[in-house]
């Protein structure tokens with residue numbers, strides 16, 4: 001019998017986004033625009049193209065705009081239809097996608113690992129994708145990495161598959177960093193993890209491969225999250241739970257993002273500005289004139 005595929009995505013969106021203050025004082029960072037869409041819409045569209053159908057958002061205070069965004073706004077649809085604004089109506093097509101949305105709350109902001117753990121009662125005993133709501137993969141989210149990760153998860157009977165991206169050595173301090181197992185894996189697109197380290201110094205980093213916001217997990221990750229002690233700032237680190245999973249003999253695989261499927265992290269101003277520029281420059285209607293404007297300004 002073919003393996004049942006994975007169609008559930010957990011999307012943590014409960015973080016306070018303090019690095020983007022004052023922008024995020026009263027609006028979720030996951031709703032910030034990148035080009036024409038809010039970040040979290042790209043995340044859902046990317047995952048839907050990879051076969052995900054059920055979306056469980058882990059939300060928190062001040063995040064209701066996310067729920068509203070994925071609702072069907074019948075009044076708005078009606079008024080656009082009545083005034084013949086068909087082209088604008090097309091922009092709302094995502095509302096009608098055959099997807100199901102669920103919401104649970106992270107009642108205390110105790111970090112990403114804790115946010116994932118908050119999804120456990122709803123996820124139950126099935127494997128799932130976890131996708132950070134503040135990161136887009138690939139220009140206009142045209143990435144199939146999650147589909148490939150799900151395939152590897154089943155083919156290798158893994159406990160977890162994690163996307164990684166090579167970063168400059170000075171940036172390793174911001175991410176979970178892979179310690180790849182150097183023995184041949186039989187597939188050049190996948191490597192086995194011997195370990196993972198949260199935010200190492202460049203001197204201590206075992207590689208320059210940084211966790212890139214997409215994961216496939218077996219529900220066994222919840223057991224490890226429950227046993228993970230809070231680390232820096234009282235937060236439960238997902239990286240620590242993954243390290244526990246590796247140490248307990250679990251099969252944890254890494255999959256590097258190809259250059260065409262780069263990660264756009266909007267969690268700090270530097271990468272948010274870069275992401276907005278690239279998406280605006282790639283806009284089919286305004287990209288050309290924006291690029292000319294930028295050249296003139298420089």
Ligand code: UTP
Pocket residue numbers: 012013014015016017018019020030058106108109110111112114115132133134267
């Ligand atoms: P970050 O690691 O960027 O944390 O979150 P943050 O708290 O949002 O941001 P800063 O550091 O205050 O600027 C990565 C993803 O994990 C979610 C965030 O919403 C974001 O999508 N997250 C983070 C949670 O859901 N809960 C948390 O406690 C922390």
